Amino acid sequence: MDDAAHALAGTSETIAGRLAIAIHEHRLAPGTKLIEDEVSDIFGVSRTVVRAALQKLAHDRLVTIQRNRGASVAEPTIREAREVFEARALLEPRTANSAAMRVTPSDLARLNQHIVEEHAALHAGDLGRALRLSGLFHIEIARIADQDTIYGFITQLVARSSLVIALYWQRRTALCESHAHHALLRALADRDGAQAEDLMKGHLLDLVSSLDLRQKPPGQKSLRDVLLT
Amino acid sequence: MDDAAHALAGTSETIAGRLAIAIHEHRLAPGTKLIEDEVSDIFGVSRTVVRAALQKLAHDRLVTIQRNRGASVAEPTIREAREVFEARALLEPRTANSAAMRVTPSDLARLNQHIVEEHAALHAGDLGRALRLSGLFHIEIARIADQDTIYGFITQLVARSSLVIALYWQRRTALCESHAHHALLRALADRDGAQAEDLMKGHLLDLVSSLDLRQKPPGQKSLRDVLLT
DNA sequence: ATGCAGTGTATTGTATACAATTTGGCGTTC
DNA sequence: GAACGCCAAATTGTATACAATACACTGCAT
Known part of the structure; x- marks a missing residue:
């Protein structure tokens, strides 16, 4: 060139x-x-x-x-943010269950690598990269479940979740749920579909509760909020 | 012009x-x-x-x-066809449940109108229009549930279902499930979410079982099928 | 006949030119 | 000084021209 x-x-x-x-x-x-x-x-x-x-x-x-x-x-509204996670709650637990039935050793290796890299990125201070790897973990599970259509939906929802996190994540939740992924990996390795489903459900609930979805996004405070401080 | x-x-x-x-x-x-x-x-x-x-x-x-x-x-493969209905099975029952909680009289009127028009189209022999109205019934329920994201997914899945039906519907299933929609409408009118959820689940199962997803699509019959008749 | 190369047409991929629309600033007026 | 209108710059919307690619067809050799 x-x-x-x-x-x-x-x-x-x-x-x-x-x-x-x-x-x-x-x-x-x-x-x-x-x-x-x-x-x-x-x-x-x-x-x-x-x-x-x-x-x-x-x-x-x-x-x-x-x-x-x-x-x-895009700047998802609070309503969209809730919807994204409600849709994920509908799709991902069952998908994790299916994934547990089909997972192969190489799948497990790849998932494990995601976790390791995510951890490394976190320690290196590259929060953005850690976030993306965290999303890829979920997407990878959908891929393992071997359902293209649902895989597509989840991919889209994970991407949108990243926007939601950019807008509504409250930094005081520091834990950043890395052991949740570990636990999921174990359940998958054990081929324990029910366990994987439960863990995924709980993990998603943890995620939403780490967000602040009770008021307007930082940039778009309601007129009332601005005027009556 | x-x-x-x-x-x-x-x-x-x-x-x-x-x-x-x-x-x-x-x-x-x-x-x-x-x-x-x-x-x-x-x-x-x-x-x-x-x-x-x-x-x-x-x-x-x-x-x-x-x-x-x-x-x-598009010409969905058998695999895609199954995936579309699996995704619908994951999304629509719960959505029908939510819809039952939020449905308004005008919503019910509109749903009823869909059923009537569908019936009329069937009697007029306009199968295509009947099919579209049947799909709109499902989409309308998703709209009532008031979840834009899931609404979008279901809209897409219903559209794809139409392609699946074009390819895999076996005409010997003549009933065309018009009273299934009636029953759903009643459950919604009664605000009976659990009932609506069950009916939708069953309705979707009926739909898949009216398809022939066990062999290649008409146009793409396997060589073996063609040669060994 | 069958297979293959070459050629011409049909169709898509990309860039660019021009029209339409929005946006911000400037000056005028009250 | 605030509000309004107008003009210029920036940006997007659409059409079109040209390049690249695929497809069908012909003719030729085997």
């Missing part, structure tokens, strides 16, 4: 992937405007390709597109 | 909607090729808009896009 401009050229899929990872790792904050010209310069492609990528992300609710106003990283 | 060519002009959303309805009503059969130039002529817009519409439909798995080979109406 002779020109730095298109050092990162790619299809709309790869560009959507890069953006999704950046969002997942909290390097692109909710609300960030995504201007077509800028993005196309960065990746060295035309706006056409970028538009396709943005539309895909919009369909996954990772970005919001308003007609004639462009795209920005 | 002075020109018939763009009598149906619209945005990519409306075009995707038109295509989706046509697919839902089995006026576009699985496998039908969707050529950008043709579609753009029909709706009087440029290929740009049509491409966006097709990509949206592809994301919903109603059409398949292969690079450099274009888009065609």
Whole structure:
């Protein structure tokens, strides 16, 4: 490649992937405007390709597109945040159960690697990467369950969860639930579907309770809150 | 409008909607090729808009896009067909339960109207329209449950179900489950969530058992089946 | 006949040009 | 000084031109 401009050229899929990872790792904050010209310069492609990528992300609710106003990283409302976790509560426990029946040794190895890397990232202070690995753990379980459709739903929900966490996570919950994943891994290794299902259910409940979903997001405090302080 | 060519002009959303309805009503059969130039002529817009519409439909798995080979109406495999109904079984019963708690008189009226219209369409011999109304009944219940995220999932699954039915429905099952919807409506009217949940679970089981998911789809019969008749 | 290479057409992929719309700033007026 | 209207810059929406690819068909050799 002779020109730095298109050092990162790619299809709309790869560009959507890069953006999704950046969002997942909290390097692109909710609300960030995504201007077509800028993005196309960065990746060295035309706006056409970028538009396709943005539309895909919009369909996954990772970005919001308003007609004639462009795209920005989505800012889920409290209501959406609750819905995302309610949907996860509906899908993931049963999926973990199915996964327990089909899991192979290489699956277990991969899951274990996720946990190790997540731990390493945490110690290295790379919170974004730790967060993404934590999400990948859930996605990996869905993949093991071998149900493409549900896998797709969970992938989308995990990505959106990352946005929810960016907006509503209260840092005083420091534990960051790494042993929850450990326990899940053990249940899977034991092929104990019922146990995996219960653990997943509890884990998701822990996750929501580590969020502050009782008031408006930091940036969008209600008028009342602002005026009557 | 002075020109018939763009009598149906619209945005990519409306075009995707038109295509989706046509697919839902089995006026576009699985496998039908969707050529950008043709579609753009029909709706009087440029290929740009049509491409966006097709990509949206592809994301919903109603059409398949292969690079450099274009888009065609999706042909779900048996595996996908099973997955779609497994996902529905995971989501819809609980959703029906939630709907029972929130349903309003006007919701009930609308549901009832769906049933009536479905019946009328059946008697008029318009099977496609009946099928779409039947799907709308399920979607309406999800809407009543007031969970946008799950509503979106169910909408997508119902649309895909229509493709599955086009491919795998065995006509000898004539009943077409109209009283199942009646029973559901009664349970909702009674605000009996548990009953609604059970009915929905059973209804979905009836649906899958009216399909023939044990062999290859009609068009793709295995070589063995063809040769050893 | 069968298989294969080459060629032309049909179709999709991408970039770019232009139109439409929004946004922010500037000056005017009250 | 605040409100309003207007203009310029930035940005998105759509169409179109051109490049790249796949597909069907013909003719040829075996």
